[in-house]
Amino acid sequence: MTQATNDQFLLAARPVGLPKESDWQRAAPALPDLNEGDVRVKLLYLSLDPAMRGWMNEGKSYVRPVAIGEVMRAGGIGIVEESKSPKFAAGDTVMGVMGVQRYWSGPADDRGAMLAKVDPALAPLPTWLNALGMPGMTAYFGLLDVGQPKPGETVVVSGAAGAVGMTVGQVARNMGCRVVGIAGGADKCRFVVEELGFDACIDYKAGPVNAALKEHCPQGVDVYFDNVGGEILDAVLTRINMKARIVICGAISQYNATGAVKGPSNYMSLLVNRARMEGMLVTDYAARYPEGVASIARWMKEGSFKAKEHVVEGFENFPSALNMLFEGKNLGKLVLKVADA
């Protein structure tokens, strides 16, 4: 069943601002033979995430940058097609950091790929890249461990119609919090309120966020889960309560900045309100993923949690699909469908 060659997107150049077509290069190397302990995975879905933009930049961060000429890093899910490892059998569904390519081959215990078997009966495959995967775990542990919401508190989340934001809002609502989303556009706002049960959603494109926060958070903001940075972070800082917690999860508004990043001018509100701003990374919680997956899967089964994916078809559309994240074009977790099972 295996075709003789792979199909890959390599990073050709470090982007300035929004990635463009010429920052990518296609490659079609022959598929390698497997060594003892190796597996070959046929990728079915790739996860497209805002963090990928950071991996394309040079400079020290929490993971090493993707090298020029290297296969672009991405999470994905697929089927084991061939295995010379006792860890996985042909036909197993596995998730891991397998890159923007049609086939991943290597040692079953590869530390970069972090392959893990998943149960396809528990949820559709794209959901494993969403609520039951990295974005879901980011939301779950970032909100609960760093944000520490208490029932009755007001939780605000930006990027509310994105993969992380949708989960943050639903987990907070299930915790008994008032949940206010911030998203770009009426469709996204309607979706998170009507479909996901947020109490309100602020369309940042429709007017000043400050005034809308005042209206929708009459008791102030106790927890802010920030996926966007920039002006919105500054607006929320003017509305936080005493001892508020701001979870710094991302800053998508700044990822393609070609000048200096806009730091939060209103950060002295942290002093006035004895509040804190704290960064988090999902990989720190790897040992606790089973707890997060179990909670979210239970809520899904009970009907108090909905997963929503935005699936783009066609491996060849990877460059434009990735940019949808930065252009605010996705509603829900953005996933690229690579192949049928």
Next chain:
Amino acid sequence: MTQATNDQFLLAARPVGLPKESDWQRAAPALPDLNEGDVRVKLLYLSLDPAMRGWMNEGKSYVRPVAIGEVMRAGGIGIVEESKSPKFAAGDTVMGVMGVQRYWSGPADDRGAMLAKVDPALAPLPTWLNALGMPGMTAYFGLLDVGQPKPGETVVVSGAAGAVGMTVGQVARNMGCRVVGIAGGADKCRFVVEELGFDACIDYKAGPVNAALKEHCPQGVDVYFDNVGGEILDAVLTRINMKARIVICGAISQYNATGAVKGPSNYMSLLVNRARMEGMLVTDYAARYPEGVASIARWMKEGSFKAKEHVVEGFENFPSALNMLFEGKNLGKLVLKVADA
């Protein structure tokens, strides 16, 4: 002994940038007769603090702004000259928020003044406005409660030769930390290293702070106690360790900004390092001041803590003395001597 009139500095106008002479107005109202429960205090020393600049601005903050035409708010220490309250007797030494004037009169339990008796035998009066007063308590509780330094960690403090910074550094050193100060000018740096026992001090006027941090904090920065904000906060953010704690105590570099405050552009370092930035206000720790005073007084007695005040003589010099804080002209806690006992 009481002269018939008071002598006061009123806020005449809200300053734009650095306060100027015309932002102040002198007044000399008659001293009021005391009612039952009142005391009159003759002020001997006034505390000059960076926070006073914030109190002069309009807008909601942690305390209400000083009104135009109102006596400027300031902490001070003095002697009870007359008392119609059982709480204090004539001759008692009291500390409190008594304003920029020669005499304070009012109810002994006034909630704004927060008068408290102090033991003049424990330390010289200016030290009660310094290490045993608000700046000392700010440093003690901000460092220990919010910064949570552990022995062997590296603690960096800006405004190192100021009232708060000096205490932060000495408390951290007594905790077994490596202590690196940041201050403006060779004299200040020499003072905190040679006199106060800091391990190193970076003169931010002498060269790039980034490179100096790299040199003096070879193990990175675990706790940063920030009194200054601006470029220095951004520089430290590039050198923090995993799980670092940044205590936001002040931002003196920004207090006279006439444009937007410079937010920390490098705040995403909080995410990369899973670090936090948290604001604090000393008044939250009022119930625990006796603990802080006892610890610092014990260290002073043991010789492992030095208090240093910069005393400016003459009540009439208040406007220029206050500005010394923003011009970096004080070495140690800035105190204005109002009168002899």
